[in-house]
Amino acid sequence: MNSTRAATFALALLVTPALALAQRTYIEVGSPNFQPLPIAMAPFSYEPGAQAEATEIGQVLRSDLALSGLFDVLDPKGFLADPGEGLSASTIKFTRWSDVGAEGLVKGLVRKTSAEAAGEFHLFEVRARREVLFQVHRGPSTSARLLAHQFANDIIQYYTREPGVFLTRILALRKSARGREVVAYDVDGQRSEVLYRDPDIVLLPSWRPDGKAIVFTSYRSGRPELWTLDLATRKPQRLIGIGDLTTGGVYSPDGRQIAFTASQNGNSDVWVASADGSGARRLTTDPAIDGSPTWSPDGKRICFVSTRSGNVHLYIMGSDGSNQRRLTFQGNYNQTPRWSPRGDLIAFTARDERKVFDVFTVSPETGKIQRVTQDQGRTNEEPTWAPNGRLLAFTTDRQGRPQLVVSSPNGERQTLVTRDGAGVATPSWGPWAR
């Protein structure tokens, strides 16, 4: 009898928690609010003669980290760095850094000789109270910005396990008294370098994937044609001219082909040619206007703009022109598509029901559209992706003349990076290689 009772009791013990667990309700919580990681930068130490470089490196590094959208760089006014602290974990009072909210801590020492500038950089995890990254970067004595960009990339790589983009450059067009200029900016909008100047119209510059040349539309021959510019020789060379108009050239990701818009007999279509301009072939034949091609990162598909539905919408096709299908059904003026290097989104400009131009993204698979800019000026346009697909750049008129904005893909963090008096247009973010 006792054994029966014991067995019953044991059975109850086994069954009861299972039944209770079976009845528990579960809900799923997603869509977190991603917030930047608080990171502190102690003023960089410097050896005699390197104070200016230490200051510049600190400023550029701070700007890069903030621009990445990944970090909240703590205001140095919010803490008093202890001059007694050294560059090794054993000398750092982590509790003080933790008290000001820092989760990461950057320290550095800058040296300079007549020929060289060098930075010794350290990254610490405050909670773990340990050094997690140590790098030494060297360069010519004028390369302070470069050293800062290099260490910014190191920090991004450490936290995200993806390369940073701070050694890439952004092309844009700028008007000047001497004509139209193709200008390359650092990602933070500084160090603008005029790559090409033309007294005539220049349009739509774009990088070759190896970063050693660019392609653009020029009227040098009297009609719009595609020209290339070798960045080593700075010598422009005519590439393709078809029909009445050839414009908007974009290289395929492997650099072997180039897609562009060409108009013959008044019908604008998407064309593809070999990178040397040979073997041009037409991919679309619809009598409507087709143009503005952009390649998928695997080079197998092309997104383009067409008016074939009556309004201006985005379409997708195979890179041989097959399987053309409409991608967007909302809005009535969607243009300037740019396919993300990650492949998951296409950024584009659209005019909404209030006649305001804003930047959006659309999934090439589902067609779901998400807004990037809203109520920030009347025209935000011409998006272009960073090579890691984590950042977008586009132009905005929110402070007057069009300037360059670097933004997270959802638009939550946007930074105006240029303040160019003439305004900038049609940005194109460069590849990894320089």
Next chain:
Amino acid sequence: MTASALAQSPLLTHRERLWPLAVVSLCLHAAAIASALLLHKPSAQIDLEQKPIVAKLVRLGQKRPEQYLPRKEQAAPPPAATAPVSIPVEKPSPPPAPAAPPAAPVARVKPPTPKAPGPKAAGKGDVLSSVLSKVKREEALSEPAYGDPQGDPLGDASEASEGDQYLALVERSLRESYVLPSTISERDRLHLKATVILYLDADGQVLRYAFESKSGNGGFDAALERAIRAARIPPPPAELRKKYRDEGLGVVYRP
């Protein structure tokens, strides 16, 4: 009493008559238990992937036309910050006025952009008219708050979905405090997942919580603990108080 007397006892005779009934009864019980166990088997499995229906409170109002481009639900971000670094920028060389540019090619068709009104002579009457025109412009740009004619005046979603209202409120309150560091890599975001059991009191306070499964990423799990401590969960309905206090509410967090 002798053995022969026992063999003839009426009691023994009675027991012998009952044994077939006992066997039948045993079989029936066994069948009932077996069928109960078989029928119960599926419900004894815990499906953590199963999602309860969670609703958002839909705003009272007109439906947004489907052909319109989407708008963000939350307030617009503040005006773009300018880059903190102010290293001198290359200055464009001075003036001669550029010649009027020829027409742009047609491929990048662009409709006439609405032009901002140009500067006008600042007469007294113009002040009022400029204010009025500014108000009109702002009205034209203002966006109606779309919702549903059957919606809730306090709703914050523009589209409806059905579900348990309390769980919807819990989900919303947990999501409001759900903050992760941006440095969690895109690759990690694809697979991170942790399940936490929250035990709630009658006021919705978290009495205690326990990880049913951790993500394996210290930064993610620590952020969840901060999120749970910061959450302001509404009081459960009276009929659910005992359940959420004793059995807890499971929350599956994903990035």
